[in-house]
Amino acid sequence: MILAATGMRREARIIARAGLVPVISGGDAGRLRGLLTAQAARASAIVSIGIAGALSPELRVGDIVVGDRVLIPPRNGEGDHPQGGGGERATFGGFAGPSTACGGPPPRDKLGEELLTVLPGARRGVACGSDAMVITAAAKARLYEACGGTLPLIIDMESHVAAQVAQEHGLPFAFIRVISDRADQDLPPAVTCGLKADGSMAILPVLAALLRKPAQLPALIRTARDTDRAMRSLLAACDVLARGGVGLADRG
Numbered sequence: 001m002i003l004a005a006t007g008m009r010r011e012a013r014i015i016a017r018a019g020l021v022p023v024i025s026g027g028d029a030g031r032l033r034g035l036l037t038a039q040a041a042r043a044s045a046i047v048s049i050g051i052a053g054a055l056s057p058e059l060r061v062g063d064i065v066v067g068d069r070v071l072i073p074p075r076n077g078e079g080d081h082p083q084g085g086g087g088e089r090a091t092f093g094g095f096a097g098p099s100t101a102c103g104g105p106p107p108r109d110k111l112g113e114e115l116l117t118v119l120p121g122a123r124r125g126v127a128c129g130s131d132a133m134v135i136t137a138a139a140k141a142r143l144y145e146a147c148g149g150t151l152p153l154i155i156d157m158e159s160h161v162a163a164q165v166a167q168e169h170g171l172p173f174a175f176i177r178v179i180s181d182r183a184d185q186d187l188p189p190a191v192t193c194g195l196k197a198d199g200s201m202a203i204l205p206v207l208a209a210l211l212r213k214p215a216q217l218p219a220l221i222r223t224a225r226d227t228d229r230a231m232r233s234l235l236a237a238c239d240v241l242a243r244g245g246v247g248l249a250d251r252g
Contacts, residue, residue, distance in 0.1 A: 003036055003043045005162035006050040009199040014234050015049050018241035024199035029131045029161050031197070036165040045111060045173070046166040048127070048159040049238075051230045052177035055128060055144040055153040061226045062233045063179045065125035065154050068112035070163040070175070072129045073146040112174040119176070119237050125152035127175050129160020135187040144183065154179065176237060180223075180230035187223055188216035 004020035006012055012022035023039070025032035036046065052065070059065070116122055128147050134140060134155055147153055159175045166173035181187055190209035196202045210216055 001039075001043055003039055003046045003162075005032060005036060005046065005048045005158040007156075007158055007199060008050070008195065008201075010201075010231065011050040011234065012199065014231065014238050017235075018238040020047065020049070020241075025158050025161070026197040026199045027133070027157060027195045028197060029157065032158060032161045033165060036162060037168075040165055040169040040171065043169075043171060046162050046169075046171050047111075047173070048156070048162040048175040048177070049234070050156065050158065050177065051180040051227065051234065052127070052154040052156040053134060053140065053181045054179045054183045055140050055147065055155050056125075056151075057144075057183045059123075059152055059154070059179050059183065061179050061182060062229050063152075064119055064122040064233060064237055065127075065152055065177050065179065066112060066115045066119060066122045066174065067125045067127060067151070068174045070127045070129050070159045071147050072160050073143055111172045115174055115176060119240055122176075122237075123152050125154055125177075127159040127163075127177065128153060128155040129163070130155055130157055133157065133187075133192050135189065135191065137184045137186050140183050178230045178233045178237070180227050186219070188219040189213070190216050190220055191223060 001021050002019075004015045004018075004022050005025065006015055006022055007025050007027060009024060012024050015022045021039070023032065023035045040046070054060075054063075116124055126147070128143055134143065140155070143155060144153060154177050156175075156177055159177070162175070163173050165171075190206050190213075193205040193209055194202055206220075210220065
């Protein structure tokens, strides 16, 4: 089986169409690590699939980014910076550069390359891992600079965990991420309380945040619209995978 790390139930329902086994974080990196580790011995690969934020300014909502390299920037702070340690960023997955995190690279695998060949319009990129949601354009810009700003760069909350677990178990890894917010786009603070531990939507906390700060409403509507567009792109990508174009069934 192929484990598919993702954040939300909504994503998981789409991912299951491709014959993958969704593993839902609910926004909790520790939970995701535990769930992936518990199933890794029976897995043939680990992928990270779902929506993501753009760090590169050229990326637009709905763009699909595929890769096997994940960076963890060194700074952390106030919910706007991914976790990290020391003075250097850690690299997982594709190992395009030295890893400061753990061990040597697993055997090279062509999973990421296969995904790029079968997903129409997908772009090769690099993922930036974060344990917390990054919601401001200023924070995204700082992360873009910290990560080098080379290939198209995205940020999500699952890829770094999935890449670490894959590395620890010698499994192939790749990510497929669809942009849901641009690099220059601020997200309303209410989105940070919109997810339950099981990956379902937490409607009441979002409404409470909206009552405290009603000015968020236009941005919240825009965010919902952009998320819907990203989900449609994710659905199209998973339908391609479901047709077996990448040989996922052979890996499972």
